[in-house]
Amino acid sequence: MKPDSRFELLEPDVPHVAVHFAGQSYRLPEGANLAAALLAAGVKVFGRTAQRGVGRAPFCMMGACFDCLVEVDGESRQACLMQVREGMDIRRSGQAQEGPYEAR
């Protein structure tokens, strides 16, 4: 099934491998940029901010903003600086719960 995503693979016929993200399994193009591949697979929120717990997703894609931060196999990493490997266990960074959206 086509994921609900605004990001389209121009070369879809590449080998895909299974990874886990936030408890769900996804099939992503092997060797592709991890942040881009997750976005194309329909992932919307990569982490939640430390203060307000609001969602964040890749912003700069060049290793500067850290909004794509995730936990990969237990290590805090910038998804935009990694490539997709079979069996990666990826979790969201930051707060486990969303919100509160009100001011602190």
Place this chain on the structure above:
Amino acid sequence: MKRVDLAVIGAGPAGMAAATEAAGAGLRVLLLDEQRSAGGQVFRNVDAASEVRDKVLGQDFVVGRKLTMGLAHRDITHVTGASVWSIEDRVVRFVTGDEAQEVCAEHVLLATGALERAMPVPGWTLPGVMTAGAAQIMLKEAGIATRDAVLVGSGPLLYLVAVQLLRAGYPPRALVETQTRGDMRGALIHWRAALRGWRYLQRGAAMLNELRNAGIARFVGAREVTLLGRRRVEAVHFRCGGTVHELASDTVLLHHGVVPNVQAARAVGVPHRWNNRQHAFVPEVDRWGRTPVEGIWIAGDGAGIGGAQVAEQSGRIAGWAIAQALGGITLEERNARALPLISKRAIELSIRSFLERAYPPYEAALVPEDEATVCRCEEVSAQEIRAAATSGCTGPDQLKAFTRAGMGRCQGRFCGLTVTRLMAEERGVDPDEVGYFRIRPPIKPVSLGALAALHDPNDPLEQVGGHD
């Protein structure tokens, strides 16, 4: 510790050209770059790109392969996936994945390029909002196109990304452009510069034509830009002429120029000055790329924005200058090679004064309105920063204690310039007087495990001055 003649940080056009020239002059060069392949952001992943990507990205992208080819030299060691986190006393420390390494370099060339200028309009932190450059990087790096995007801001890159998405088969919904027709008229005063850069202008006109033919809506002179949404972006609100618009969109790409990425230069203590035309701090370098800090050089956009071609020229010039400093070539050889290129570079740079005026940054994002988040990481608003400045906080470093702005994971990369501008405005002084965050290593995250692995119990220096 491993020793090299030259460590180059960054494998974009400046870094690649410098490494190639320095190795050609007999230097042992270590090229460190965060990405998996050479190219920098402008030629990101250029060697791996496919037929489809080449077609979408165009000839200006494909030419990058000439530069990556130069790296196949036995005296160039290119380490990919390497994040440099410290440069001190000629020791360059970096991590690759979770492994830490260090190397001693006679000279260090910072070729760290540019960052997209932060565009703190209300709502810019929402998921679904990214930079236009990020969308372009996804095309280059992964062959992934962004569908139904609304592009917001100003500058040639905005048009380029729009055209590339169009060619990829995913035309953007609209361009919301913050420059005004008056800006273009003002820029035409620099017609000499514009004439010299007629190739760029021709290319720009062709891009606009392509967008027009595809029926893509353009709103020029947009003001009061606000991104609306709760959990992710849902609409772009703005005023254009007398009309208020609200375009429904869950994908917004921002861009209003690029600024030098000075994180490493700041961390090694290179002095910086505010540049009024670039609306950014620019490091002090001479025409060879030499900084006032012994052994530290800077080339490319990191030394002031000039674009890919200028970066390549500056890289070659610095490569020769460093080779001469180490005796690889004579002063006469250096001059014979570099002086003609320095003249060419000046011509190339002259077009910039035209572009800077025709496509200025969006003023309301340089000095953002109160409700806009300035520090993305620690979620600090412009209002909080203004309040701190009026209650006696004098500079960016003190502001950290007041608000935590700049203390998050990006280490001020996306709020630093805005913080300086806001404080300068509140205090009624120049940005130079306000200054910038003090940047200290580690400038990229390094795990404690990786740090501990660097420790050498047999190193006599580690015995001195230690605590009991």
